[in-house]
Amino acid sequence: MNPYPFPYFVRIIFIYYCLSTYRFFACRALLTFFLLTASQAFAVNHYEVVINKSVGESHISAHSLRSVFSMHLKTWPDGTKIRVFVLADDDPLHQIFSKEKLNVFPYQLRSTWDRLVFSGTGQAPIKVNSIEEMLEKVTSTPGAIGYLWRAYLNENVNALTIK
């Protein structure tokens, strides 16, 4: 008995059909994978922690960075004042930055700052209203630290690498 119920050419067409569908799905999976990694790369790499040119640092540990933005670490290693600039709590860059670089939720930063301000044991970071203002303030304030989308980086500020 013929083990194949269909003639040869029908089988060929069927296999081609299967292959093409498979290829389609494989391509789509690959594409999705690439897109995902690409968007991840976009999220991680499209902003930088920036400092004023007067600060002689080129890198900072993630741990010290968290301490700076929690307003506990107040001076650079050379003894000058750290001046911290942030965007509003609900700004997308602020949210990405606090979750990814500091590993804390924005509401936790807010309550940390409120505790410092209203018990008098510390100061709040200085709030800027736009990314342009962030660039302007970090450029002009000695000891300043903030964050910027890559597109806004220029030679007037230094980017800080996080170890």
Added chain:
Amino acid sequence: MKMLTRSQLSNFLTGFSGKIVKQFMLLLLFGSVSFCVYAENLGTQKTITNSQSQGTSLKWLPAYALPSFITEVKRPTWINNAADWYQKKSVQGDLQIHGFIGQSYIVTSHNDVFGNSDKGGSFGLTEAGLNMSFRPLPKLLVSAQVLSRRAGKGNSGMPRLDFAFLDYRLYSHEANQFGIRAGRLKNPFGFYNDTRDVPFTRPSILLPQSIYFDRTRNLALSGDSVQMYGDFSHSKWGTFSTQLGFFFPIVNDKDTRASVLEGLSGRLTREPSYIGRGIYETNDKRIRLAVSGVWLNANYVPTITEPLSSGALQFSPIYFSAQYNAERWSLTSEYAIRHFAFSGFNNQKLDDTNFYGESYYVQGEYRFTPKWEGFVRYDALFTDRSDKSGKQWASENPAERNGLEHSRYAKDITVGLRWNVTPEFMLRAEYHHVIGTGWLSGLDNPDKALTNKEWDLFAIQGSYRF
């Protein structure tokens, strides 16, 4: 228990339907006012962006850049200098000014909280504060806050100096810090005491009263003190922060005297006291654990007519606090065991006063969206943990105390909702069902016999900060 609560709730609802309508109207009113504020903000933002797009952003003009008819108005140069100095410092963030104001509307059944809340509700709770901090040197911080609190008969609203101190950082290496503070300082205990007057930093309108009594608040709030502090931080394990202090408590206020010295007419003097707190936090601030302790001393000076000698009061509570923070929800619990002891009064009854009180609460918060938050809490207070029902206390003096056993405990179930209208403006509402009158203020409820064991409290609050 469930049935009981439900029937009480329905009683409350039917009994207070009129009031609830009133409260709803008020909430609407608050809502419309807040919307106006919001709309106004939108308007100003628009005008600001407009002016920026025309390239005329607001700037501090030097005097020579102004037309002569303005500069001809003779202003003393020191005013200009001061204004320039202020502008420069505040732009750099070395000088900061913050403040807040909060107004609450409270309605209760039976017992009064912050004014005549039982008879048709009251606007009896107003809180306002203004604070300044200045960093003249990298390691030196100066800060001060003035606070006004109008709350029932205990607090008149008279502004008072809440804190004013110098903070000098002695050592700083990476994330490890060590320093000293001197002046009038907030007493660090529990998670909330340092900032308990700021509506934005509290989880609810009324903090869990078992731990944060509003009755003896000024005694606990701040003191004239010297504190050492240190943050020890590890990149993997997290941060351990400590504060240790020596202080003189603030004892000369009405509410403290009324609740500590029931029936006595003399006065309190302050004695050296000690306080300490240690907080452990993981690096992502998800887990926070704290232990705090106070050893508070005061002396009693009797009036000439009192047959007493000057006695000593000692109040030494220990607090354990724990919190877990996720993106959407937080779980918080605090437990306190509080030791009271009187001695040297030369009066058998007073000198025998030596007991341990117990308090705890469990609280869950949920953030539906960044703008809307809700919470549920169970809070329990026992004035004397060896006599939780108050029966033994009543049996010591049945003639006066029978039927008042409920003044020795309080169990409070609270639900609440918070709306962050803008980052600066917030509205919230909460409902308490309370069994017991352990934390009721004696000044607001002078006749104990008229207080009710089971009662309800509803409150709404609007608060603004900058």
